[in-house]
Amino acid sequence: MNEWSVVARQESRDLWIGGRGPVLLFGFSVLLSTITYLAATNRAMNFLEQREAVNLTAQVGLAVGVLLTVVTSADAISGERERGTLEGLLLTPVSRRAIVVGKLAAASTMWLGCLVVSFPYLWVLGHGVAGATQAAVLALTVGTLVAVGLGGVGMLFSGWTNSNKTSLACGLLLLLVLFAPTQLPALPKTGFGQLLTRVNPIGSALHYISQVLVSRRPWTHDLSYLAAPVVVAVLVLVVVVAAGPRLVRLTAGSR
Amino acid sequence: MATIEASGLTKRYGGRTALDGLTFTADAGQVLGLLGPNGAGKTTTIRLLTTILEPTSGTFTVAGVPGDRPGRIRQRIGVLPESAGYPGRQTGGEYLRYAARLFGRSRRDARAVADRLLTEGGLGDRADARISTYSRGMRQRLGIARALVNDPEVVFLDEPALGLDPAGQRSILETIADIAEHRGVTVVLSTHTLVEVEQVCDSVLILDQGKLRAAGPIAEIVAGTGGLSAAFLELTGHE
Numbered sequence: 001m002n003e004w005s006v007v008a009r010q011e012s013r014d015l016w017i018g019g020r021g022p023v024l025l026f027g028f029s030v031l032l033s034t035i036t037y038l039a040a041t042n043r044a045m046n047f048l049e050q051r052e053a054v055n056l057t058a059q060v061g062l063a064v065g066v067l068l069t070v071v072t073s074a075d076a077i078s079g080e081r082e083r084g085t086l087e088g089l090l091l092t093p094v095s096r097r098a099i100v101v102g103k104l105a106a107a108s109t110m111w112l113g114c115l116v117v118s119f120p121y122l123w124v125l126g127h128g129v130a131g132a133t134q135a136a137v138l139a140l141t142v143g144t145l146v147a148v149g150l151g152g153v154g155m156l157f158s159g160w161t162n163s164n165k166t167s168l169a170c171g172l173l174l175l176l177v178l179f180a181p182t183q184l185p186a187l188p189k190t191g192f193g194q195l196l197t198r199v200n201p202i203g204s205a206l207h208y209i210s211q212v213l214v215s216r217r218p219w220t221h222d223l224s225y226l227a228a229p230v231v232v233a234v235l236v237l238v239v240v241v242a243a244g245p246r247l248v249r250l251t252a253g254s255r
Numbered sequence: 256m257a258t259i260e261a262s263g264l265t266k267r268y269g270g271r272t273a274l275d276g277l278t279f280t281a282d283a284g285q286v287l288g289l290l291g292p293n294g295a296g297k298t299t300t301i302r303l304l305t306t307i308l309e310p311t312s313g314t315f316t317v318a319g320v321p322g323d324r325p326g327r328i329r330q331r332i333g334v335l336p337e338s339a340g341y342p343g344r345q346t347g348g349e350y351l352r353y354a355a356r357l358f359g360r361s362r363r364d365a366r367a368v369a370d371r372l373l374t375e376g377g378l379g380d381r382a383d384a385r386i387s388t389y390s391r392g393m394r395q396r397l398g399i400a401r402a403l404v405n406d407p408e409v410v411f412l413d414e415p416a417l418g419l420d421p422a423g424q425r426s427i428l429e430t431i432a433d434i435a436e437h438r439g440v441t442v443v444l445s446t447h448t449l450v451e452v453e454q455v456c457d458s459v460l461i462l463d464q465g466k467l468r469a470a471g472p473i474a475e476i477v478a479g480t481g482g483l484s485a486a487f488l489e490l491t492g493h494e
Contacts, residue, residue: 006356018344018385084340088401090307092357093330250307 003094007102012109015072024068025113035060036121043125054126055213058118058135059206062143065114066202067175069147073107073154074171077248078164087250097244104148104155104240111147115139131213138212142205145229149201150175152236159247178202201229258283258409258441259304264313266299266465273299275465276313281443281458283408286435288456288473289445292491295462297445298337301411304443305334318408330358333402335395337413337445343387347378347397350386351404358405372400376430392423399430403438410434413445424451431455449483459483463491 015021039053048056077100080086089099119136126132153174157167181196182203197203208225211217240247259281266274274296281287289297302308304317306325315322318331342350348369355365373382376396381389389397395415402410412431416424432455435442444456452459452473459476461469468490469476473483480486 003357006353010353010356014342014344080340083342084338085342086340087307087336088339088354089357091305091329091332091334091336092354093326093359094357095326250302 003098004102004105007089007094007099008105011076011103011106015106015109016113021072021110021113024071024110025117028064028068028114029117031064032057032061032118032121036125039125049214050126050129051131051214051216054122054129054131054135055210057121057125058139058209058213061114061118061121062139062146062205062209063179063202065111065118065143066147066150067172068114069107069111069151070154070171070175071168072110073104073151074158074167075164076103076107076155077158078161078167078252079158081162081251082164086248090248090250095244096248097241099248100155100159100240100244104152107151107155108144108148111144111151115143135209135213138209142209142226142229145226145233146201146205149229149233149236150178152233152240155240156236156243156247159243159249160252162252175202182206198225199228201232204228256283257281258319259287259315259317259443261300261304261315262313264300264303264315265311266296266303266308267311272465274303274310274462277460277462277467279460279467279470281409281441283441284435284439285458286431286442286444286456288452288459289443289462290447290449290452290459290487291462292447294464295447295491296465297447297462298413299465300462301334301337301413301443301445305329305332305411330405331408333405333407333410333440335398335402335410335412335415337417339394339398341386341389341394341397344385346383346385347373347389347393348382350397351401354401354404360405368404372403373397376400377426392419392426395419395423395427396430399427399434403434406438407440409441409443411443411445414447415444416446416448416451428455449487453483461487461490 035057039048039056042048043050043053118139122135123132126135154171157170161167178200179202181200197207204225208222211222212219257280262278264274264277277300289300291297303310304315306328317328320327320331351369351372352365355368360368373379376399378393378396381393386394399415416427419427428451431442431444434440446452456473458472460467477483477486480489
């Protein structure tokens with residue numbers, strides 16, 4: 001078995017068995033239940049179309065799922081430094097790259113958990129129209145891109161800081177900065193406004209999902225909006241792998 | 256045959272020198288005491304030799320592997336770090352099995368070695384209990400068991416008896432003597448407790464403020480001073 005998969009397996013076990021994974025996922029499901037209930041009642045009163053209800057739930061699921069992934073990954077290295085368990089890991093022959101990749105893979109299981117929890121809600125809201133299946137596939141593809149990319153950024157914060165609080169704060173601030181523009185009533189459709197949407201991996205992903213689910217555009221029509229999530233995911237993975245030996249140190253920054 | 260050779264090993268943090276030109280050798284089966292007051296450079300020495308830190312200058316080999324091959328060195332050493340943290344949610348058995356897997360053992364092999372080491376360490380009946388329920392002494396014994404999970408040629412123990420009651424200290428010292436005697440490995444024992452050194456070590460390195468003050472068999476160090484305690488105080492200037 002590969003070194004990274006041994007690390008990933010144990011880290012996932014620590015997260016899901018006796019760890020905080022189930023608690024976070026329970027909170028996620030409560031939130032999604034509330035959103036689904038509100039969306040369903042709004043739809044019943046004709047305030048919301050069925051596809052809009054599915055879109056709303058998919059977007060909330062993506063945003064919160066990514067948030068939980070970042071929270072998990074931001075704890076991965078700095079948390080071990082604080083708990084004093086990192087040195088034991090560094091004293092094994094496993095390469096630093098394998099450690100960081102294994103940790104990122106384990107953090108990504110948080111997103112997979114959120115994804116699995118989201119599917120029944122999407123089905124409940126979207127059954128009878130193609131929206132449910134579309135939303136599930138979009139969450140799986142687009143959401144995974146965003147979660148891996150921003151989860152990797154959380155991992156970078158975790159490697160660069162000695163304090164868990166700092167890495168968590170940096171991760172949450174980043175998400176806030178990326179998520180805030182998506183809540184504006186409207187951005188200009190051309191020029192700077194569109195650029196802001198396109199360079200923002202969360203904004204562009206949510207825009208793409210809404211175009212497919214609500215506006216019923218073909219999947220290929222707004223594909224260019226996925227450039228930011230793809231670039232961020234690939235770039236972050238490359239940086240995480242390349243900078244692995246610098247990230248996984250007993251004390252951030254020192255040699 | 257020397258299993259550890261260090262030559263001019265130096266570590267600086269900015270303008271502060273934590274270790275200054277340390278040179279020594281240690282032979283197979285030897286228990287080497289690393290002695291010194293707080294801040295003497297003991298933990299830095301261990302972290303350099305175990306490849307956790309990179310030296311500012313100087314060279315070393317551990318188990319015949321040069322210091323520029325850290326992965327191969329880590330394959331051949333076992334370490335109990337100072338104030339090692341333990342994942343409280345894992346069981347003792349799970350902790351050792353994971354360590355064994357990280358050293359490349361198969362799942363079956365990892366289970367076998369974990370069970371054996373837990374039994375040898377007197378933790379066999381607590382293998383399935385969470386580490387958070389272990390006493391400090393049990394955690395130290397678990398840490399030593401982890402250091403042996405890869406059948407190392409050299410074992411580094413950084414303050415293994417720190418914070419233990421007398422019975423716990425004696426148990427740890429017996430374990431250390433047993434490791435050197437029956438496994439034939441070199442043990443580097445870092446401590447500032449002189450009694451520990453006198454009981455189990457063949458020879459010592461005395462460090463103070465990053466510099467090596469004395470090295471050699473205990474009998475040579477204490478000759479004409481009236482005991483290890485007096486020699487230590489004299490060499491470190493704390494008389």
